[in-house]
Amino acid sequence: MERILTTDYVFHRDFTKEYPIISYGKGIYLYDKNGKSYIDACSGAVAANLGHGIEEIAQAIADQAKKAAFVHTMRFETDILHLLSEKIGKLAPEGLNRVYFTTGGSEANESAIKLARQYHKDSGKEGKHVVIGRWQSYHGNTFGSLSAGGDIKRRQPYTPNLLPFQHIYSPNCRHCPYNREKGDCEQHRDWSCVQDFERLILQIGPENISAFIAEPITGSQLGAVAPPQDYFKEIREICDRYDILLILDEVMTGFGRTGKHFALEHFGITPDIITFGKGVSAGYAPLAGMIASDKIIDSLIQHSQGKFIHGYTYSGHPVSVAAGLSALRIYERENIVENAKVMGSYLLHKLLELKEKYPFIADVRGEGLLIGIELLKSIQPSAAFPVNYKISERLNELAMELGAVIYPGSGSIDGVAGDHFIISPPLNISKDEIDELIIILDHSLKLLIQELKEALAL
Ligand SMILES: Cc1ncc(COP(=O)(O)O)c(C=O)c1O
Known part of the structure; x- marks a missing residue:
């Protein structure tokens, strides 16, 4: 459908299209x-x-909006913030307990990138700032998350503005960039893309690298491609070897989408930070965030007077949190x-x-x-x-x-x-x-x- 002339006031996603209302x-x-x-x-x-x-979620949102639509998390908290954090913390693997809220997945990944940086700086590792991501992976459209991601089409117009983050190939085994046969790496336990990860770390210098970020199952860019079973175990080992934090982006996969609470459960690994979004509020209000490991929080408390130098006006927005809490109660009750x-x-x-x-x-x-x-x-x-x-x-x-x-x-x-x-x-x-x-x-x-x-x- 060709839109010849736009006569309305909407900044459309695509001005050549006419969208059903x-x-x-x-x-x-x-x-x-x-x-x-x-x-x-x-x-x-x-x-x-x-x-x-779903009436129940709509009602929870309306009830909260009537009680207190906005409180700033620099000054106040709400009971529901505690209740939802506890629910999410309990779904996460052991050792990841503290939940930080944002409004979207891009902001969640921005927050994770900054938290990783602050963690290393606090530990006296001033040089660690580079994030390694993967080609054909998407982590959001803000500059930090876009720089960490490897979506060529979305990055291309903004290349001069992007941060000098680095990328390895994704384990896209049907179209392996190393021309390996599918299953060959797993059988011989020598993953070309994992070896390249270590090679890149040594080239840049581990003293400069803060985090590795990946989607456990790659969503929009590859179309639901899972890595070989032990891929993330290998990645986890390398991250540990070079003191690199592992951020798993569960924005698309979290909260049951892949038949587990988090997709990481398919691979038996524990990251340092999980980011989430989308499904947490089932789309009823903008809500996303990250779950940080106790190791990171202990360091914040010990070295940074308990403060993460970051934050958004709408972090932990009560109306969004009410939507999230209501959605998670339904997930649980209805065995979603x-x-x-x-x-x-x-x-x-x-x-x-x-x-x-x-x-x-x-x-x-x-x-x-x-x-x-x-x-x-x-x-x-x-x-x-x-x-x-x-x-x-x-x-x-x-x-x-x-x-x-x-x-x-x-x-x-x-x-x-x-x-x-x-x-x-x-x-x-x-x-x-x-x-x-x-x-x-x-x-x-x-x-x-x-x-x-x-x-x-x-
Ligand atoms: C894996 C992943 N990370 C991050 C994002 C960005 O989330 P948002 O669009 O809420 O900023 C998306 C969005 O599609 C995503 O699929």
């Missing part, structure tokens, strides 16, 4: 003002993890994490059936209800569709016309080429609703292949 949502559905329904098959941006229109696991295997199975039907579906992978589907023009040898076709975007347009929203992405081969999309519906989705979604997806894929056949003579 949503009137309300209920469960997994969103309804626009013409009454058309959309299955929210990606929970917005993998955030609306309990679906829409288990539902994500069970419905996740059902959805995976149904998507694998679609893979049999459409040869351009190269891979279906993921954990729980974070599932990635990769689209390739040819699988053997592996060849991407032309980048300018933006086929995952096109698939989303077709799906939206038919009544479902998916999460399109690209760059899964090398950061630029390769198309994928994520299916990440609300975690309380039912089997019947999955079946309904699969019918729409099937139809959308059929239409897409017809278009591609005409355009690319497939």
